[in-house]
Amino acid sequence: MGGVIADILVLPFFGQGHLNPSVELCKRLSSCSKSKVILIIPSHLSSSIPSALHENNPCIELLQIDLSNHDGPRSAHGHSPDHELGNRKMGQGIERFLTEKYKRVTGQCRPSCVVMDLMMSWSKEIFLRENIPIASFFTCGAASTAMEYAAWKAQAHDMRPDETRVLTGLPDCVALKYSDTKRRSLGGRPPGEHEPGKHGPDFGLRDPGQTPRWLDDGDDSAALLFNTCRELEGPFLNYISKQVNKPVLGVGPLLPDTYWKSIGTVVHDRDSRSKRKSNYTEDEVSQWLDSKPSKSVIYIAFGSEVGPDKEEYEQLSDALGDSKWSFIWVIQPGSGRPKPPPLVFGEKQGSDDKDEGFFPVGLEDKVGNRGIVIRGWAPQLLILSHPSTGGFLSHCGWNSTVEAIGRGVPILAWPIRGDQYYNAKLVVDYLKTGIMVATGDSLTKMVKKSDIAQGIDSLMNDKSVLERAIKIEGTFESGFPSSSVASIKSLIESVSNN
Missing domain, CATH: 3.40.50.2000 (Glycogen Phosphorylase B;)
Structure with a gap:
C-alpha cells in the first residue's frame, strides 16, 4: 500500500x-x-x-x-x-x-x-x-x-411457559427461557408494535422469534x-x-481515551464529555463518594430516552428511602412518562409539553447524607470508576453496560426495551457479573419495591458476582x-x- x-x-x-x-x-x-x-x-x-x-x-x-x-x-x-x-x-x-x-x-x-x-x-x-x-x-x-x-x-x-430452548451455536448458558421472550409495552402500545411513519424509524429490536x-x-x-x-x-x-x-x-x-488511559484510577468526565445541566457538580459528586466506604454505594441510572414508568419510579424511591445502602440516583427530565423517539431532525419540543416527569420530592431530606439525587447530567465515568461504587442499577443500554464491565462494577439489570434484554442476559447468564432486578411478569409489567430492595441487597452482598466482575475488569488492564x-x-x- x-x-x-x-x-x-x-x-x-x-x-x-x-x-x-x-x-x-x-x-x-x-x-x-x-x-x-x-x-x-x-x-x-x-x-x-x-x-x-x-x-x-x-x-x-x-x-x-x-x-x-x-x-x-x-x-x-x-x-x-x-x-x-x-x-x-x-x-x-x-x-x-x-x-x-x-x-x-x-x-x-x-x-x-x-x-x-x-x-x-x-x-x-x-x-x-x-x-x-x-x-x-x-x-x-x-x-x-x-x-x-x-x-x-x-x-x-x-x-411454552415451561420450556427452555437452546440457541444452537451459542453458549448453553444463554438458552432462552419462556420469560426471556416477554417484553413490556411502551407508550401504551403492545410490545414490538410500531406505528410506521408517525415518529420515524422503528427503534429497538423486534420481539424474540421475529x-x-x-x-x-x-x-x-x-x-x-x-x-x-x-x-x-x-x-x-x-x-x-x-x-x-x-x-x-x-x-x-468505543469509550473515551481517558477511560482507557485511566485503568485502575478514577476517570473524570470533564476531560472527555461536555457537561450539561445538573444540580450537582462533578467535584461535589466526587467529594461525596470520597466520604463513603469501599463498595458501599449503589448507582442508579436509566437511559435518557427510556426508563421505568411513574409507578415504578415511586416504588424505587420507596425502596431507596428504606434501604441501608448509600446511593446516587440520576433522574432525567421527563422520567416516568411515555416518550416518543428522540427528536432526531432538529424538531423543537411542543410548547404544550409541560410534564416534567417524576422526581422523588423529599427523598434527599429523608435519607440525609446517605444518598444524593442528581437531576439531569451525571459524571457516570467518575461514579463507575470510583472505589466506593459497589453496584449499578441499570437499564443495560450497551454504553452503560460496557462502562460498568470495564470498571468491575456488578450490575442489577432492569431492561426496558430492545437489545437491553439481551445485554442483561449477557451480564447475568454469560459473564455472571450481575443479577436481574426481577423476572417474568414482574419485569414486563410492574417492578415493585420488594423486588428492588431485595435486588439491591442481593447484588451488594454477593461476593462471587463482585469477584467475577473484578476478574473481567482485568481483561482491560492494558487499555483499549x-x-x-x-x-x-x-x-x-x-x-x-x-
Missing part, C-alpha cells in the same frame, strides 16, 4: 448513544491510518460533538448538513409526522457533498468506504450508486445481535462492525460471522483491546485495497 489512502466517511445515527461511539470510532480510524476521516451529521447536532475533536485530531473533519428547512407539520409531541422528509433532506445533502468533493475535483479519488450506523441504512443506495463500499456499524454489542438471530432460527415466538431487521439493513455491506471486542464477546462475534458469511469485526468498546486495534487495521487495509 503506497501513499495516502482515500477518505473514510462515517455516518452516525443521531441519538447520543450512537454519536458518542461514532466519534470515538473516528479517532480510532484516524490513529490507525493515514486517511482523512469525515464525520457526517445534521448541523443541529454540532453542539453534541466535542469542540476539540478536530483540534486534537487534525485528520478528522466534520461535515454538517443543514436541515433547518425541515418544517413538516407538528404533532402534539413536537415531531414531524413526515419523517421521510428529514431523511430526504439529509440524503440530498450527502449527494451534494459527494458530487462537489469527489466528482468535480480532478484527481480526487472516491472515498475508500463509508462506516454507516445500521439505523442510517435508508441512505445506503446513495453510496452504492457511487460504488462506495459500506461497513455497517452496530453501536450495540454482538451478544444481542447473535441472540436475536438465534432466537429467530429457534422460532422462540412459540415457546426476523431481525439488520439482515436486510446490512445485506449490501462489505463488513459488519460491532462496538465490542473479542475478549468480551468472542463466541457471539464468531456466531454472527458464520451466519452472514462476511467479515464481522469487534472495534470497541488489542483485538479491536487489529480489527480496525484489518478494515482499513481491506478498503484501501478495494
Whole structure:
C-alpha cells in the first residue's frame, strides 16, 4: 500500500448513544491510518460533538448538513409526522457533498468506504450508486445481535411457559427461557408494535422469534462492525460471522481515551464529555463518594430516552428511602412518562409539553447524607470508576453496560426495551457479573419495591458476582483491546485495497 489512502466517511445515527461511539470510532480510524476521516451529521447536532475533536485530531473533519428547512407539520409531541422528509433532506445533502468533493475535483479519488450506523441504512443506495463500499456499524454489542438471530432460527415466538430452548451455536448458558421472550409495552402500545411513519424509524429490536431487521439493513455491506471486542464477546462475534458469511469485526468498546488511559484510577468526565445541566457538580459528586466506604454505594441510572414508568419510579424511591445502602440516583427530565423517539431532525419540543416527569420530592431530606439525587447530567465515568461504587442499577443500554464491565462494577439489570434484554442476559447468564432486578411478569409489567430492595441487597452482598466482575475488569488492564486495534487495521487495509 503506497501513499495516502482515500477518505473514510462515517455516518452516525443521531441519538447520543450512537454519536458518542461514532466519534470515538473516528479517532480510532484516524490513529490507525493515514486517511482523512469525515464525520457526517445534521448541523443541529454540532453542539453534541466535542469542540476539540478536530483540534486534537487534525485528520478528522466534520461535515454538517443543514436541515433547518425541515418544517413538516407538528404533532402534539413536537415531531414531524413526515419523517421521510428529514431523511430526504439529509440524503440530498450527502449527494451534494459527494458530487462537489469527489466528482468535480480532478484527481480526487472516491472515498475508500463509508462506516454507516445500521439505523442510517435508508441512505445506503446513495453510496452504492457511487460504488462506495459500506461497513455497517452496530453501536450495540454482538451478544444481542447473535441472540436475536438465534432466537429467530429457534422460532422462540412459540415457546411454552415451561420450556427452555437452546440457541444452537451459542453458549448453553444463554438458552432462552419462556420469560426471556416477554417484553413490556411502551407508550401504551403492545410490545414490538410500531406505528410506521408517525415518529420515524422503528427503534429497538423486534420481539424474540421475529426476523431481525439488520439482515436486510446490512445485506449490501462489505463488513459488519460491532462496538465490542473479542475478549468480551468472542463466541457471539464468531456466531454472527458464520451466519452472514462476511467479515464481522469487534472495534470497541468505543469509550473515551481517558477511560482507557485511566485503568485502575478514577476517570473524570470533564476531560472527555461536555457537561450539561445538573444540580450537582462533578467535584461535589466526587467529594461525596470520597466520604463513603469501599463498595458501599449503589448507582442508579436509566437511559435518557427510556426508563421505568411513574409507578415504578415511586416504588424505587420507596425502596431507596428504606434501604441501608448509600446511593446516587440520576433522574432525567421527563422520567416516568411515555416518550416518543428522540427528536432526531432538529424538531423543537411542543410548547404544550409541560410534564416534567417524576422526581422523588423529599427523598434527599429523608435519607440525609446517605444518598444524593442528581437531576439531569451525571459524571457516570467518575461514579463507575470510583472505589466506593459497589453496584449499578441499570437499564443495560450497551454504553452503560460496557462502562460498568470495564470498571468491575456488578450490575442489577432492569431492561426496558430492545437489545437491553439481551445485554442483561449477557451480564447475568454469560459473564455472571450481575443479577436481574426481577423476572417474568414482574419485569414486563410492574417492578415493585420488594423486588428492588431485595435486588439491591442481593447484588451488594454477593461476593462471587463482585469477584467475577473484578476478574473481567482485568481483561482491560492494558487499555483499549488489542483485538479491536487489529480489527480496525484489518478494515482499513481491506478498503484501501478495494
